[in-house]
Amino acid sequence: MRHAGAILALLFFLALPGAGQSAPDNASAPAQRNSKAATAAPQTTNIDGIAARIGDDVVTDSEVKQLEDYQQLIDGHAQSRATVVQELVDQWIVRTEAATTKFPHPAASEVTTEFQALVKEFPSAQEFQERLVRAGLTQDEVRQVIERQLYYARFLDYKFHAAAQVTSAQIEAYYEKELAPKLQKKGLSVPPLNQVEAQIRELLTQEEINKKAAQWLEEAKARIRIVLQPSGGGG
Numbered sequence: 118m119r120h121a122g123a124i125l126a127l128l129f130f131l132a133l134p135g136a137g138q139s140a141p142d143n144a145s146a147p148a149q150r151n152s153k154a155a156t157a158a159p160q161t162t163n164i165d166g167i168a169a170r171i172g173d174d175v176v177t178d179s180e181v182k183q184l185e186d187y188q189q190l191i192d193g194h195a196q197s198r199a200t201v202v203q204e205l206v207d208q209w210i211v212r213t214e215a216a217t218t219k220f221p222h223p224a225a226s227e228v229t230t231e232f233q234a235l236v237k238e239f240p241s242a243q244e245f246q247e248r249l250v251r252a253g254l255t256q257d258e259v260r261q262v263i264e265r266q267l268y269y270a271r272f273l274d275y276k277f278h279a280a281a282q283v284t285s286a287q288i289e290a291y292y293e294k295e296l297a298p299k300l301q302k303k304g305l306s307v308p309p310l311n312q313v314e315a316q317i318r319e320l321l322t323q324e325e326i327n328k329k330a331a332q333w334l335e336e337a338k339a340r341i342r343i344v345l346q347p348s349g350g351g352g
Contacts, residue, residue: 168202170344176205183254187262190252191235198348208269210337215272223267231263232256273330281325288317 166178181202185195195201239245249256289310296317297307 167346168198169206169346170342171206171209172341174209176202176209180205183258183262186252186254187259190248190254190259199345202345206338206343207334208265210334210341211269211272212265214276214337215268218272220268220272220275223264223271227267228260228264231267232260235259235263273326277326277329277333278322280329281322283318283321283325287321288314291317291321 167175168178168181169176181198184201184205185198188195188201196204236242236245239248249259292310292313296313300307
């Protein structure tokens with residue numbers, strides 16, 4: 118996600134409602150005329166479809182739709198359903214591991230800061246609101262997604278940062294083979310290495326974290342029973 122930094126590249130979303138949630142029952146019971154009639158009165162319940170089963174848990178169709186809507190808001194289009202479901206499976210693995218370690222969630226003030234940064238990426242606040250409506254999202258839903266993005270990203274950083282070692286040779290190689298040629302091609306001056314060393318180290322560290330996280334996710338999925346459901350799959 119553009120507003121959440123390089124570490125969020127691995128998880129497109131880094132962030133959806135908890136797996137297995139169903140839509141609330143909005144039907145009200147008819148007025149009770151007698152006890153027998155009240156007992157027999159039907160109740161209407163909205164049943165959420167299942168997009169994937171992960172062990173004893175599920176990824177729901179509503180989670181898929183919310184991620185698709187968020188992608189529509191950010192990028193103007195959503196990825197394929199198969200890709201979205203796979204991303205939600207990855208998120209389930211991260212969420213489960215993070216919950217096991219009791220990893221702390223970000224503060225509300227941090228979520229607000231990220232939300233405001235996201236709004237500023239649009240031409241205007243009005244444009245953001247219009248895109249929000251077209252995507253079928255509310256501001257609260259966007260904040261929920263951002264909160265989960267931060268949570269997942271920070272957990273991956275916590276889990277893999279120590280192992281993501283970057284050497285001086287790697288930094289110099291990136292400076293000489295990547296950064297300098299790109300700046301020169303654009304007609305821009307190339308700053309001395311010591312002025313950009315910290316930024317390069319951070320970038321390469323995040324790339325290492327993403328690589329290690331991707332490998333960990335693949336290994337985790339190999340140990341879990343995952344069954345993908347066709348679109349509109351039932352319970």
